[in-house]
Amino acid sequence: MTGYIDPERAQFDAFKGLERDKPLNMLNLVALRDKANYAGDHDLARDGLSGAEAYALYGRHSAPVLARVGGSIIWRGQFDLTLIGPADEAWDVMFIAAYPNAHAFLAMVSDPEYQQAVKHRQAAVKTSRLIRSQSLPLTDGFA
Structure with missing residues (x-):
């Protein structure tokens, strides 16, 4: 499985180029490391945390920022199967986060508190996969 952790510049620029004023949902699919991989100068670099423990720290520290911008899970x-x-893609964490608009998402990722929290996610x-989507009206069919 190729490691996709942070957006590439072109993808982030494409995200910023889309409509910003409508509500959006972000599908999160996450595979965790067995052992967290913090930068060598991070306070937790030598604590031997698991990926799950580091991701739990990410959730705990980023949740207030998500709420502050009006987002929610x-x-x-x-994940079952x-x-x-691809049969080799298995996910440890799966969720959809809703945001009132792209401005809220961009405010979250630029917030200094979030930027500290995301270090736990990176470790x-x-x-992962982070997929932007918009809700559509429900119908009796698939289209």
């Missing part, structure tokens, strides 16, 4: 799930798709994550 609207769905959490437990990939029926269609914890082996690979």
Whole structure:
């Protein structure tokens, strides 16, 4: 599994180029490292935390920022099996975060408190997918 931890510049620029005033959802799929990999100068670098412990710290420290920008977790799930798709992609954490708009998401990721919290995510994550989406009206069909 290739490690995708942070957005690449082109992807982040594309995100910023999309409509910013509508509500959006972010699907998060996360595979964790067995052992957290903090930068050598981080206070927790030698504590031997697991990826799950480091990700829990990320959640605890980023949750107030998420709430402050008006975001919330609207769905959490437990991964069972990939029926269609790469068999080697298994996810330890799956959730959907809702934001009132892209401005709120951008405010969150630029917040100094979040920027400290994200260091725990970077140490914890082996690979991830972060997929922006918009809600559509529910219908009787799939389209």
